[in-house]
Amino acid sequence: MKRILLLSSVIAFMLVLQWYLKAKELSSIESNQSQKSLSAKPLAKVQSPNEEKSTNVKMDNLKLVPLEFQAIDSARSRIEKDPHGTPTEIMTAGEKLGEIAEIEERYPERREEVLALYQKCYLDQDVLTVTRVQCLKRYKKSLGLSEKDTGEILDHLPLAVQKLYKKSLSL
Numbered sequence: 001m002k003r004i005l006l007l008s009s010v011i012a013f014m015l016v017l018q019w020y021l022k023a024k025e026l027s028s029i030e031s032n033q034s035q036k037s038l039s040a041k042p043l044a045k046v047q048s049p050n051e052e053k054s055t056n057v058k059m060d061n062l063k064l065v066p067l068e069f070q071a072i073d074s075a076r077s078r079i080e081k082d083p084h085g086t087p088t089e090i091m092t093a094g095e096k097l098g099e100i101a102e103i104e105e106r107y108p109e110r111r112e113e114v115l116a117l118y119q120k121c122y123l124d125q126d127v128l129t130v131t132r133v134q135c136l137k138r139y140k141k142s143l144g145l146s147e148k149d150t151g152e153i154l155d156h157l158p159l160a161v162q163k164l165y166k167k168s169l170s171l
Helices: 002-038 049-063 065-069 072-081 088-106 108-123 129-143 147-154 159-169
Strands: none
Touching: 072 088, 088 108, 088 129, 108 129, 129 147, 129 159, 147 159
8 A cells, every 4th residue: 555655656746847847848948939039149148146046056056966865764754654645855856856957958068967966866776766767767868868778777777666767658
């Protein structure tokens, strides 16, 4: 029963994360289209001091993110206490992945660092399975890996990660 509840929480998290990433993608596409229609020259984006500070905080915290993903034990204890809720660790991991995707999009020069973080995340046994799958999906998308290349990576990951990754493709 606990596994079913955990699986439903994981699927809910994956759906929310996919929705968030698609919404960010659409908003950036709309932003680019409206910018092109305003003038032939792209407008420089002016960041407010608060926005710039917020981005720097996110970028500085990029090194700490893998530690925040290592939450298996606390998530399990939360599930034992409240089997019907989604553990905050899952939601926090989703938010952090969204921030990382935003950094990757805004700062192409940080690509290698972001890719290394995704890789460390999906390889780490102490990271929640759902988070490992999302990290692998972001890694695959960022590098434009084929299904064959992704399959080779999956072959070296635990069965739970493999199964959840395959299920996530059908969502």
